Amino acid sequence: MALxxxxxxxxxxxxxxLNRKTGNRVKRExxxxxxxxxxxxxxQVKGYEIENGQYIVLEPEEVAAAVPDSDKTLxxxxxxxxxxIDTTYFDKPYYLAPDKMGTxxxxxxxxxxxxxxxxxxxxTVLFRRMRTVxxxxxxxxxxxxxxNFDYEVRSSEKAFEEMPDLKIEGEMLELAQHIIGTKKGSFDARTFDDRYEAAVAELVKAKIEGRSLPKRKIPVASKPSDLLQALRESAGMGAKAAKPKRTAANANKGAARQKAAKPAEKPKPAAARPRRAG
Structure with a gap:
């Protein structure tokens, strides 16, 4: 198989x-x-430090002899x-295609x-190292x-050992479920945009054309107490959705309050009787 x-x-x-003063490239030395x-x-030769300032020298021929040869086989x-499969151990992807004799x-x-x-x-051996694929x-x-080898990957237990044991219930959990439900999608790598690369490309283009440099928008930091409202807005649930529903009992209470607050009507004056002629 070909890799x-x-x-x-x-x-x-x-x-x-570059050298800022001359504009010339800097050579590493x-x-x-x-x-x-x-x-x-x-x-220049490789060396392994055994004590402070003391090294074992490893000649290129010694390193080459110790590394397994690549026979280009898997x-x-x-x-x-x-x-x-635990994707935490994934390093770099390669395509495998059949060679002329092994289709x-x-x-x-x-x-x-x-x-x-x-x-x-x-x-297989890749770049002089025996690799697991x-x-x-x-x-x-x-x-x-x-x-990656096991010693290269941090333990998830150690990474999350200080994570508090919390149980989320009620409105916060329902809100999280609502957000997940409204934002479900499918995996499409073409939708991923490298914003850093795009910003740097625009910066280079602006300097070449002599235009003013793009200004960076400063994000407004939200307060921790605004988390619930921010989640609501993210889910498209504004202030209207946050208001409690008006039940029949609440409606009756409101009508009673309005009736009690309404001023009583004044009695109409009695009609005047006609006087007799004396």
Missing amino acids: YTAASSSERIAFNT FVDSETGDPVERDD KIEAFIPCSQ DAFVLLRDGMKKEKVAAIAR LIRAQGKGLIANTL
Whole structure:
């Protein structure tokens, strides 16, 4: 199988470090920490510090001999259920495609993994390091993710050990459920926008064209007490939705209050009797 990188950063904007006074590019140079003299590339060697200021020197030939050779093969060790995959260990994705001689075997493996809903754990050498990869069926091909080693991933128990044991109930929980229900969608990577890259590109374009630089809008910090109202507004539930419903009992009470507050009518004066002629 042939392995192709599935992610690339080549399209990102790249910068060079310049000398502000001259405008010339700055060249990186390694210098001796004690003498301050420049160290040529051929004189640079890897070293492992065993004590403060004391190192074991590792020659390039020694490192190359210790690292396993790449035979450009993937050795599958086990198949695991897709439900057991922990994406926390995912590192970098690669596409797997059949080589000229292995199309039948490739399709057989792909369709079998789809039917059984399993992924393959395999090992291979990438960039002089033995790496563990997770292979899954995807579309017409296979996708492989290099996996971080266990010592490279922080324990979730330690990461969340200071998290308080709270139980959310009532209005807050109902509000969260309402927000989730109104904002459900589907995964589409084309909708993801790199706002940092776009902002930097606009900044570069403005400087090239001699335009005024875009001004950054300062966000207004909300108070912690406004969290509930902010959630309501996020869910499209404004002040109207926050008002309690008017029940029949409340309506009767309101009518009684209005009647009691209404002033009593004054009695009409009696009609005057006609006087007799004397």
